[in-house]
Amino acid sequence: MSLWDALRVAVGAIVSNRLRSALTSLGLIIGVSSVIVLIAVGQGTQKGVTDRIRGLGTDLLFIESSVAALTSQTGGLGGLAESTLSQSDAEAIRAAAIPGVSAVAPLVTVEAQAVAGANNVGAEIVGTSSEYARVRDLEIRSGSFLTPLHDEGGALVAVLGAHVAETLYPAAEALGQELRLSFAGGRITLAFAVTGVIEEQGGASEVDDQVFVSTAGIASRLRFLRAPTGDLRATQIDVRAAGGADETRLKEQLSELLLFLHETPEPDFVIHSQDDLIDAATEVSNTLSLLLGSVAGISLLVGGIGVMNIMLVSVTERTREIGIRRAVGATSGDIVTQFVIEALTLCLVGGVVGIASGVGISLLLDGRELGGQAMTTLIQPWSIAAAFLVAAGVGLASGSYPAYRATEIDPIAALRNE
């Protein structure tokens, strides 16, 4: 019997049992499409995170206090109270003029309520220096960022992220307006003059929701931000490396300098490069992808067991048919071919429909809001290929054993008058 004839026989059997065939394939359709969708979601999430890290700028190094890193987001100071870093560390790094460092800025981050007239919004206040605009490549929409004059002078000026500006001054131009910031649960309120608005960053960038003020301005007025030494604590110090600089070497140099400044043998800080962050995020989301993929893989396995189960039932039901086919000259090979092709066809149809629906669902989910966050899905060609191969493998595996059972059927017994 030719393969083409075998295929026609198999399709005939599948079509004559429409509902059962459809339900059998459904298990596989669900398995295959969930493999594709879940991997697309996993990889999409990874892309979203790495894009965001890349969106911070280029060639960035982030120095964080190792203590604050452990206990971040405790209380209104967000770990600042325990930070081992200070503004003078940032100044020392700048003064050291390490080759390969193109800009340095400390970040003193504290939560506050921003009030302008009748509007108010909770915002993250970032005390920093004029260099931060260069560290992060910030584009200014109106006015200017903090200037070197502000770094020294201690004037109370504020530069607003785009969202903050839109919320507080929906109708008017923000520039030149007064902004009141209320710190420490309203115990200290200071009035700032708005001197600049930053261009919208988009892509869920935190800059849009921040207010930048000069460290000199807050150092004298917000005593609780200061360490016992009188130094202003810094949550983080951002360093921009010059293009082409050796980041590993730069990290070592920064580390040495800070160890010297902090007078400790063991570092009380950590230095991440953007690549480190991307690696960490990739690792996390690869684990996530693997987990999602295995869950989907299990559903594919269950689908395969369903096919095998139905094929076994089908062989038992068709005992007489098998006897008849043997009587008219079918070899055991013909019988095996018939059942394997039947299972394979069920699985491949399930696989193709599953791929189509998996791709369809992935495309539908892309960009949808889910729990306040935009989903990104990234369809992986390899996941399609893998799902298809698995479907074919499942077909072969789940057809083979029932087919073998079919050849074990004694044609004489199958044909005996009932």
Add this chain to the structure above:
Amino acid sequence: MIELREVRRVYSPGGTPVRALDGVSIEIASGEFVAIRGQSGSGKTTMMNTIGLLDRPTSGEYLFAGRPVSALSSDARARLRGRAFGFVFQSYNLLPRLPALEQVELPLLYQGARDRRRRAAGALARVGLAGRARHRPTELSGGEQQRVAIARALVADPLVLLADEPTGALDTATGRDVMELLKELVSERGLTIVLVTHEAEVAAYAGRSVLMRDGRIVEDSGAVPAARAGAGAAGEPGA
């Protein structure tokens, strides 16, 4: 054409052996029409299955067209079965979901024969069912189903037709029609027919009558000279 020598077939389901065939020797020449009679359980079906290569003797020799076939591989037996034998059963044994034309095509399918549709249509027409090609078994009467089965048995031009109580499920008149059809086919094609029956009227169509009891042949009217000469009618030594 067919020669069984001291063929035994012992079934032993769960211990106690049953001798379905207990030393059967018979020679059937080409073109003979042999009726096999006997009580229920006497081994008639087992003998048919053995001749048709569906069953293998426990001991003894089976020569088909002069060639020993008991030792052939299962695949070789399947191919020989498809080419040389046609089966007709009491319960028709049609596939439930196939239309008549495709039922008849089945043996050709497994031979990988060409021109299958046309040959199958020809065989259907020969049994008078040209107008029933698209009908499924449930849409046919018993007599029509048995004709489809006969067309299927004949489509591949076999040498031997094996019929196990082909009229057993049919009323007398329809049974007679089926027997007339078989008789015509024998004379048309020089077909060898081995037919199991309980009815004397059916046995009367045969040129030779064999009686079985307890797995043995106890009576054989003897090989009458075959419808066609040259086959060398052989006498039968009896059991």
